Amino acid sequence: MRILVTGKNGQLGRSIQKLVNTATKIDNNQSPNDFIFVGREELDLSSESSISHYFGNNKFDIIINCAAYTQVDRAEQDAELANQINHLAVKQIANIANNQQAKLIHLSTDYVFDGESDKPYIETDKPNPINTYGKTKLVGEKVLQTLMPTNALIIRTSWLYSEYGNNFVSTMLRLGRKLDELNLVNDQMGSPTYAADLADAILKIIKHKKFRDEGRTTQIYNYSNEGDISWHEFAKEIFKIEKIECKVNPVTSQQYPTPAKRPRKALMNKDKIVEVFNIKISNWKSSLNTCITILKQQQ
């Protein structure tokens, strides 16, 4: 079994790597040697020739595409590159996966929705992205579904954080320790997702018969931690756990304009992934505690 994970230096790629190196020691069905992790040095998704060259020399049974153009604000000015990585590279990988008879897991985002619904989105709700990043991720989803009507799976996730790199949690910890007060928007609602939880869900899915069976129809699944909060509440909880005395002022999105518009309420219903793959979903507060504990151990 050869399983490729792209984006090895990203939050999700590193979280899968960590889990593979630890969990597999107690699981005889899966060996760390099955996994190959690659970054842009080996496989540059902005280059068609890099992609064909890499896959020309390497064949896989499963491809987990964690690499993406993820800079939501910068994408507004960098639409061509975002489209190449989030759409055209996905198209090329889907064609390659078909040729290699590999199964493909691809990651997408709650930002394919406009956030105007008051109910959590289910997978079949109509997307309507309101920023360039969301638009490029949506066309990536669509081209993948067209080219691979079977043997692929798309996971939409949201507000990803981890003990790796720069993310909302690490940024708040850094700023909170430095500043007396911070302004955080309280009119954008979402669900945080601890990358280690998502990594665990992905490893469960690739072992599952419903994924391994040949010819299963390609489906979209939502995944985030449980709980719907604003960025303001998220920051308050981070400071509470770490006993950081930084005042968090609620502000509106209008008071804090960003180059890319964000959905107002991009909440996702996770019933499908729970039912089909028997995935257990942790509450956002308990996962946040776990992540902060690990971050402290690393310091």
Ligand SMILES: NC(=O)c1ccc[n+]([C@@H]2O[C@H](COP(=O)([O-])OP(=O)(O)OC[C@H]3O[C@@H](n4cnc5c(N)ncnc54)[C@H](OP(=O)(O)O)[C@@H]3O)[C@@H](O)[C@H]2O)c1
């Ligand atoms: N972060 C979020 O809040 C969030 C929310 C919803 C959905 N998602 C989706 O979840 C997935 C994982 O996100 P993440 O937070 O783990 O992302 P991340 O930490 O930003 O990692 C993305 C990875 O993609 C790599 N990459 C970017 N351009 C590349 C290129 N041209 N060639 C090869 N690799 C390239 C980056 O490489 P370098 O390290 O070399 O830059 C990075 O390692 C993505 O599909 C993302 O769209 C993320």
